[in-house]
Amino acid sequence: MRLDTSGYSCPEPVIMTKKALKENPAGLDVIVDNRASKENVTRYAKALGYNVAIEEGNGCWTLKISK
């Protein structure tokens, strides 16, 4: 599962991730296009006990959220 939050600003990407994680509790990839979203989605996933690996490329980041 891939969630693209490009074009959204906080707290929207966190809300989108929250919803997507409810549907995909094992984890997912979240694309963010700004630093605040990168930090905030990472904080959210970590607060729920997920691991987050961050890949950078093409001016955005892919947050690989997994158990």
Place this chain on the structure above:
Amino acid sequence: MEKVKLTSLVRSSGCNAKLPPGDLHAALDDLRQKKSEYLIEGFESSDDALVYDLADGRVLIETVDFFPPMVDDPEVFGEIAAANALSDIYAMGGEPKIAMSLMCFPSCLDIKIMRRIMEGAIRKTEEAGVVIAGGHTLSDREPKFGLAVTGFADKDSVWTNKGAKAGDSIVLTKKLGVGLLMTAHKAGETEAVEAIAQMRKLNKEAKENASGLEIHAATDVTGFSLIGHSYEAAYASGVSAVISFERLRYLEGAEEAARYGFVPEGRYTNEDYLQDKVSIPSDFSTAERDMLFSPETSGGLLLFMPPEDAAVYIKRFSDAFIIGHVVEKQDYPVIVTR
């Protein structure tokens, strides 16, 4: 009337909508203008308002502040915007008297919403003894509202942000965490009742309770965060401010909002600008750093005063609490301790 969620119309809200401080300084710092001999505080001093000498023992104090809504209720938004704009006059030790409104309003919205924003603002300005005497309105995609406020003070009793002295106590008059909680509120995670009530509160009482006490420096805590506004005062005063984290009071739920990533964007740009100006122990968690750098909206007064006066002040005004003290200038203008 049409039911509209005001916050759904805006990208950022409250004092979090300020431009990043680093960008502002880069763009404006060496802008040249003529000096006025009557201007006591002006463009260059990063203070809360301009101070103009009326040459009769009094000064005129003027400020302007406006922002996009952080709450959905138009009247509450009007109250918060007014309380926030008036605060800059109180932060200079002045008494606000007259104001003009600045309103940006989407042409597609029910015009009655504009009226309700104004009703909220009038209720708050009346509480402050201020009359809104005019204003200007623009059609805009996002709603924004605020006031330009004029106040007065005796020349020898005006407060600036540059007189803090080593040995002073640092006092704050409202709790912190509004920016974090309002980000969580925008996400539908909290009602943020306490944060909204606090934003609506005037800093009038905070200012008036300092009557007869010595205030060496003052400012208010808004978009540049506690650390940012402490830095401005410490730097302008040529001293360092030591802030004790355990003495800071946060609204309930602020830390949780930070841990779950409900962190306003301004927190990151504030840290970018301030990171070489503040020393924070290396064991501080990410959430604790979020709490220090997050923007506040309609925050409290930050007062630098002799310890004996601070003791009297916090007894008189129970909202206020001591958060630290001032020392001679160190390597960092702001030093945070546990």
